[in-house]
Amino acid sequence: MRGGRVAIVGGSIAGCAAALAAHRGGADEITVYERAAGHLADRGVGLAVHNSRYAELDSAGYMDADMPWVGLVRRRWYVRDRAAGPLGHEIGMMPFPFRTYNWGPLWHELRRRVPASVVFRPGVAVQAVRPGGEGAEIHTAEGTERVDLVIGADGYRSAVRAAAFDGVRPTYAGYLAWRGAYPESRLADPGPWATEDCVYVVFAGGHLIVYRIPDGAGGHRVNWVLYTAPPADLDLGLGGDLRLTAPTSLPPGGLTEALSSHLRYVHDELLPPYWGDLVRATTPDELFLQPMYDFTAPRYTADRVLLMGDAATVARPHTGAGAVKALQDATVLESAFATATNWPDALDTYDTDRTVAGAAMVDLGRRLGRALVEETPPWRAMDQTALETWWKQADGGGAFGGRELKR
Ligand SMILES: Cc1cc2nc3c(=O)[nH]c(=O)nc-3n(C[C@H](O)[C@H](O)[C@H](O)COP(=O)(O)OP(=O)(O)OC[C@H]3O[C@@H](n4cnc5c(N)ncnc54)[C@H](O)[C@@H]3O)c2cc1C
Incomplete structure (x- = not known):
């Protein structure tokens, strides 16, 4: 045609x-x-593309190696545990063949x-x-x-x-994503976190994902997303009940004091200190909020x-x-x-x-969403084998990162 x-x-x-x-x-x-x-x-934040999906999109002519990216290899799963040191207790590790991009x-x-x-x-x-x-x-x-x-x-x-x-x-899924990104040079100690590691920090009722993205000038930015449900009476400043109102979000600098204070509670009380500090280092104008739909x-x-x-x-x-x-x-x-x-x-x-x-x-x-936010498992009781079994059930058909492109 x-x-x-x-x-x-x-x-x-x-x-x-x-x-x-x-x-x-x-x-x-x-x-x-x-x-x-x-x-x-x-907004200077990131997105991730599975290596296999990248290869398909490259051969179809919609992505290519000139688009700046950072290669990830594995993902480490941490949970807060005072006895385990600043990074928390590492529950397990999985391969994570993704490339990250700055939008x-x-x-x-x-x-x-x-x-x-x-x-x-x-x-x-x-x-x-x-x-x-x-x-x-x-x-x-x-x-x-x-x-x-x-x-x-x-x-x-x-x-x-x-x-x-x-x-x-879109319908509201019942929880929020706080998102932030900033130059890697701001990290007090980048050493414990390898560039090729994507990190999932899990807690009851949510998790934090952290990975580096390109800054577009040859360096890196720290990129994070924190998912959790807010307390029912929290003032979101989003114009009413999210199940009834039109889909919306809060731009950088637009968080209410109640949302900022809930985020402070999460990074102070639920995250291991290293990852809590990483979130705390985000300035208000680098922080925005997306309800999940x-x-x-x-x-x-x-x-x-x-x-x-x-x-x-x-x-x-x-x-x-x-x-x-x-x-x-x-x-x-x-x-x-x-x-x-x-x-x-x-x-x-x-x-x-x-x-x-x-x-x-x-x-x-x-x-x-059910597995990682709404009905989280008893993280502290899990080991590498339990983590792998749980993930296999959550992922179902193995479409994490996108379905294969039929050509
Ligand atoms: C400015 C911007 C920054 C983003 N940054 C990130 C990021 O950092 N990380 C991330 O993961 N995702 C980001 N996203 C979202 C991401 O792009 C999308 O989820 C995904 O890529 C699919 O995008 P889309 O093109 O379908 O929709 P969108 O990216 O939402 O784009 C829709 C576009 O349509 C335009 N538009 C809407 N209504 C009209 C109209 N009536 N007339 C003319 N134009 C209209 C909007 O201005 C917008 O540019 C961003 C989106 C935007 C618009």
Whole structure:
């Protein structure tokens, strides 16, 4: 299939990958609408990509070695234990074949790969989308465009998804992720923590994940995420009951005093001293909060509207596969375009593959969320064998880091 006009809503990871996919798949005119003006402001935090998923995305042409990364080899599991010293008691160790990325440099590299023939329109918000059987309309402050296909790459609060599937939106999972990152040079003693180690520090009702990411200038940043449920009466400053309100988050510098004080309790009382100090070294403007949500759209396409990335599916980040899934969506889109002879066939091929993949990742996220946050095991009683058995049950089909890309 060659030709056609494609509008992409959102110019983040999924939007840039969609532009590459549509171009390689043969679309004639491609426009990306990104409501943020200029370059997207990154929060300087990280994401991880399984080595096998990287290899697939590299061979499909969506990632490559020029995108700055840090290689991880193993993950160590620690629990607080006064007798064991500052790092805590090491319950066990597992292989961890992942590469880590800093969102900002990764996005810049993807953006750089979007061909010059694609019209990228920063600072233009899409106000409405009207899907139809033969095309779709896209409305901005500047007017209305008629296109053959609208790709919704507009994130977890997607307006494109709302136009196609009214009322489908992420649901609150019942706990929060505090996130932070800062230059490695701030660590008082980096020695006990090897660069190739990802660390899981576990406690009853949650865990902390720590790994290094590139800083984009040849050095490293410390990147951490702490998952736990807040006390029921804590003032989150998020506008009411998260089960009822629209999905939201708190930007860097925006934590309420109650949230900061709960974080202080976790790093002082629940984490071993070394890891507590590592979290404590984060300044307020390097710290932000994301309530955990999950959902998947009932289908990835509706008429001439197609969803990608977080607009289609948000799986809890325990899966280690959010950005991977967005990039995989793009590879499937490219081959659906390239092999089909008409729009309905291309959309059907994409939908069949990605709807199943999205549902599988949401299931995995829920299973891992139960195991790692909601129904944590008696960590102190576990040893290497118990840890391995527990992880095998939690991971189920072994899709941690993302499902294999069928090609
Ligand atoms: C600025 C930014 C920084 C991020 N930093 C990190 C990070 O450090 N680590 C991490 O793991 N994840 C980060 N994420 C999230 C991560 O990118 C996603 O979870 C994942 O990569 C899938 O992304 P996505 O492209 O589907 O959605 P998103 O990254 O959420 O992108 C959606 C894009 O659509 C645009 N948009 C939304 N509505 C409209 C509209 N009506 N009209 C036009 N444009 C619209 C938004 O401005 C945004 O750029 C970040 C996201 C953003 C936007």
